[in-house]
Every structure is written in C-alpha cells, then in structure tokens.
Amino acid sequence: MSDHQFDTAQVHAGFDPAANADSVTPVIYSNAAFWLENSQRGHDVANGDVPGFLYSRVSNPTVSFLEKRIAELDGAKEAVAVASGMAAITYALLNTAEGGGRIIAPYDVYGGTFDSxxxxxxxxxVTTSFVENINDLDHIESLIEQGSDGEGGTDVKVIFAESVSNPTTVVTDVEALAELAHRHGIPLVIDNTLPTPYLYRPLEHGADIVVYSTTKALSGHGNAIGGVVTSGDSFDWANGRYPQFTAPEYILGEAAGREPRSFVEAAGPLAFIRRLRLKYLRLTGAVLGPFEAYLQLIGLETLTERVSKETASAGKVAAYLAGQRHVTAVNYAGLPGGAQSELVATNYPNGIGSVLSFELEGGPEQTAAFINQVKLFRYLANIGDARSLIVDPVNTTHREFTKEARAIVGVGPTTIRLSIGLENPDDLIADLSQAFDAVYGE
Structure with a gap:
C-alpha cells in the first residue's frame, strides 16, 4: 500500500503508466491468454513463482489494476474482482462454509442475498440462521452455542451482515460483532456496498472479509456489472474449523513440483483470498471482463466527489420526507436523533450513503401512482447511480422475500426506495413534491 490519501489513491492506485506504454488511463487488455515466452517461464508463471499472467479466467492486467485499487481504498491486503456482486457474496460464503455448516445473517439483506x-x-x-436484529449480540451468541458439539466447537462457519442495510439503512455494529465472532473463532464477512470504503472501511473495525457490488456506487454510472471480495490478514484459517485451508492442495504442491502443501502453508493469513481465486474464480468462472473493469476504474476516479454529494443530498431529501404528512415513516439512519444516531456519529462521520426508503400513506395504488408520477427519478432496480432512482422493493429488489420476512424487515407494499444521484437536491425535492400533490390531490 502507498502512503497516499484516499482521494489520491482513487485516481492512481494499482496502475503504473510507465509499465503500460505511458498511458495515464488504465489500459484495456482484452487478451484471453498471454504469451509466456518460453517453457521455463510458463512453468514459473503457472506455479506463481514469478509475476505474470497466464489466462484471463484467473487474472488479467486490467482486472488486476481494479483489484489493487480497491484493495488500497478498502485498507485490504488483497482483492479478487468477479463478474457480479452476487458472485462476490456467493464465493465469499462458500469459500468459508464449504463442506457444510451454518451462517448467521440478518433478515435485513438484499433480496438476492436472502434468496441465496x-x-x-x-x-x-450450508444453512442460515436468520436474526431479526444483527446487533443483538446475546441472541447471536446463543445461536453459536446452540450449534456446539459439546467440546467447545460449533457448526457456525461465518457471520454475514451488511454494514448499512438495503433499503432500511440499519447500521451494523461491526466492531462488536467482530469481537463476538472472533471470540468463537468465526470470521465476519461484511457487505459494504452502500457506504463504499469512502464512508466506511469494515476491515479497520474488525471485519475479516468485505464484499462489494462494484455495479453500484463504487463505479457509480450503472454501466458495468461487477463485484469484488477484499481480505485482511488477521484471521486464523488454521484454527481447526476450516479444513479446506489446511488440507494439502495438489496445484500448490505436486503439480508445482513441490512437497504437498496447503493454502495456509502457501499463503498464511491470505489463504482465504488466494483460495477464492484459485478454486472458486478459476473453476467456476464468474470472470470480470477487462472492459467492465476499465469502466469501474474510471468510475472510481470520482468516488469521493460523487458519494459525498449524493450523501449530502440524501440527507436533505430524507429530512424533507420526514416532514411530509403523507409519509408514515422514513428509513434513513443518517437523520439526526434516530435510534442509531450514536453509532452513526462514531462510525460514519461523513454519512451513511445515498440510499433511503420511506412508507407512503395508503396502499399499493398510491405507491404505484407516486412512482408513475415522478419525472426526474428513474424507475430502475439499481443503486449508487449518478442518476436518482426509485423502486418499490416488494415488486423488484425484494420480491424474493417471503411475506413473513418482509414483515420482519419492514418492507411492504407501501415501501419506496430512493437512490439519490448527482442532481440538485432542490430539484429532486420539487419532483417529489409535485408527485405528492398529484397522488393526494393537493
């Protein structure tokens, strides 16, 4: 990692112009495979003994630029970029819980995550124990102990949560949750898609693995699907509960002309992220393309500028909605005086992000009419775009939820989610105001 500040790293990290024909913008390497020069170098690159690229299903220079940049922004040791946010979540959880076991996770997650x-x-x-409140540490500890084997072990392999939940913006107390998880020898995986590393860096608060949908605010323009997994280096993958990391791995030993060795022996505390690349990405193939990586690199260059403005505007829109008599609730933990205001003030001094939701007075008819009436907001199932977006989660992003789960998280037929973009917030508020007038006859 460099000593650069965040704003500098988002423009320069991970890319060396001198090594890329003096191009100051990231180069798109559209290669499927790469020239290995001679037999010996081919063996050395394949075995990981010298740096180089073999085949783009495993690694690609443009994708590598993105991985290095996000790793630096996230305060991570390494990162692996993949084809979507759901691929990142799936790889991170299966790489940990492989062979069977239990995940503890809140109901309040993205719909695709819940369905998976x-x-x-x-x-x-791999099963999941869902909890209503991820910050209820006593309940989570009881769930861990319920799975005890009587000898101090547990079938819980990982705890998973979103740093800021979508769409209700519940904030996870990552530090407290990490302390609990580590006390039981369990890693904590955090989906940090909504705040991005600009607003919050989970690894610095005790998380072990972080996942992102780079489709969202990281790239910021809704033009490229992608995901990334980042890793710290403090979790002990050799603690006896994760045999996939300590078992001899053929491609690391005999196939490379060495004595048998495991991922822990080859990579130490980076066993998780190295295994994710060589087993999950290489063998199941959710590969991020170089052009998508390029678009995300360009998007990252304006991350702080976009997210800071969008977050400030989201606060103004949330405050406006909180004062509307046809709004029965506003879900935005960044509003002053909220139930989590102390946790937000401590961990999110620059805000919680650009996503919020609210409840309309009435029923599904009013919700549909309101969505159809807005002019600036685009009805689009995405978040973190430069444009402001609006959806009814029950029919789009959270349609996979059971009725019982929707009731628990508070997503119903009158829930509307907003993702605030780069427009002037006064124009957005005017757009919402005319929609209220049209729907409620004022």
Whole structure:
C-alpha cells in the first residue's frame, strides 16, 4: 500500500503508466491468454513463482489494476474482482462454509442475498440462521452455542451482515460483532456496498472479509456489472474449523513440483483470498471482463466527489420526507436523533450513503401512482447511480422475500426506495413534491 490519501489513491492506485506504454488511463487488455515466452517461464508463471499472467479466467492486467485499487481504498491486503456482486457474496460464503455448516445473517439483506441464503446454499449443505436484529449480540451468541458439539466447537462457519442495510439503512455494529465472532473463532464477512470504503472501511473495525457490488456506487454510472471480495490478514484459517485451508492442495504442491502443501502453508493469513481465486474464480468462472473493469476504474476516479454529494443530498431529501404528512415513516439512519444516531456519529462521520426508503400513506395504488408520477427519478432496480432512482422493493429488489420476512424487515407494499444521484437536491425535492400533490390531490 502507498502512503497516499484516499482521494489520491482513487485516481492512481494499482496502475503504473510507465509499465503500460505511458498511458495515464488504465489500459484495456482484452487478451484471453498471454504469451509466456518460453517453457521455463510458463512453468514459473503457472506455479506463481514469478509475476505474470497466464489466462484471463484467473487474472488479467486490467482486472488486476481494479483489484489493487480497491484493495488500497478498502485498507485490504488483497482483492479478487468477479463478474457480479452476487458472485462476490456467493464465493465469499462458500469459500468459508464449504463442506457444510451454518451462517448467521440478518433478515435485513438484499433480496438476492436472502434468496441465496434461504434456498440455494442449503443445496450445498450450508444453512442460515436468520436474526431479526444483527446487533443483538446475546441472541447471536446463543445461536453459536446452540450449534456446539459439546467440546467447545460449533457448526457456525461465518457471520454475514451488511454494514448499512438495503433499503432500511440499519447500521451494523461491526466492531462488536467482530469481537463476538472472533471470540468463537468465526470470521465476519461484511457487505459494504452502500457506504463504499469512502464512508466506511469494515476491515479497520474488525471485519475479516468485505464484499462489494462494484455495479453500484463504487463505479457509480450503472454501466458495468461487477463485484469484488477484499481480505485482511488477521484471521486464523488454521484454527481447526476450516479444513479446506489446511488440507494439502495438489496445484500448490505436486503439480508445482513441490512437497504437498496447503493454502495456509502457501499463503498464511491470505489463504482465504488466494483460495477464492484459485478454486472458486478459476473453476467456476464468474470472470470480470477487462472492459467492465476499465469502466469501474474510471468510475472510481470520482468516488469521493460523487458519494459525498449524493450523501449530502440524501440527507436533505430524507429530512424533507420526514416532514411530509403523507409519509408514515422514513428509513434513513443518517437523520439526526434516530435510534442509531450514536453509532452513526462514531462510525460514519461523513454519512451513511445515498440510499433511503420511506412508507407512503395508503396502499399499493398510491405507491404505484407516486412512482408513475415522478419525472426526474428513474424507475430502475439499481443503486449508487449518478442518476436518482426509485423502486418499490416488494415488486423488484425484494420480491424474493417471503411475506413473513418482509414483515420482519419492514418492507411492504407501501415501501419506496430512493437512490439519490448527482442532481440538485432542490430539484429532486420539487419532483417529489409535485408527485405528492398529484397522488393526494393537493
């Protein structure tokens, strides 16, 4: 890592113009495979003994630029970029819980994440204990101990949460949750998509693994799908509960002409992220393309400028909505005086991000009419875009939720989610105001 400040790193980190024909913008390497020069170098690159690129399913220079830049911004030791945010979540959780076990996670997560945890991962022997309040540490500890084998062990393999939840903006107390997880020898995985590393860096607060949908605010223009997994280097993957990291791995030993060795022996505390690349990315192939990586690199160059403005505007819009008589609730933890205001003030001095939600008076008819009436907000199932977006989660991003789960997290037929973009907030408020007038006849 360099000693550069965040704003400088978002423009320069991970890319060396001198090594890329003096181009000051990231170069798109559209290669499927790379010239290895001779047999010996080919073996050395394949075995990881010398730096180089073999095949773009494993690594690609443009993608590597992105990985290095995000790792530096996130305060991570290494990162692996993949084809989508859901690929990042799936790889991170399976790489940890492989072979069977239990995840502890809140109900209050993205709809695709909830669907995967509830219906897909169980097909691989990985189940989830859902909790209503991820900050209820006593309850989470009881769930860990319920799975005890009687000898101090547990079937819980990982705790997963969103730093700021989508769309209700519940803030996870990452430091407290990490302390609990580590006391039981369990890693903490945090989805930090909403705040981005500009507003919050989970690894600095005790998280072990962080995932992002780079589709969202990291790239910021809604023009490229992607995801990334970042890793710290403090978790002990050799603590006896994760045999996939300590078992001899053929490609690290005999295939490389060495004695048998494991990922822990080869990579130490970076065993998790190295294994994720060589087993999950290489063998299941959710590869990020170089052009998508390039678009995300360009988007990252304006991260602080975009997110700071969008977050400030989101605060103004949330305050406006809180004063509307046809709004029955506003979900934005960044509002002053909220239940989590102390946690927000401590961990999010620059705000919690650009996403908020609110409840309309009435029913589904008023919700649909309101969405159809706005002019500037685009009805689009994305967040973190330069444009302001509006959706009804129950019909889009959270349609996978059961009715019971929706009731628990507070996402219903009158919930509207906003993602605030770069427009002037006064124009956005005027747009919402005319929609209220049209729907409620004022």
């Amino acid at each position: 945890l509830r219906t897909l991962l169980p097909q691989f022997g």
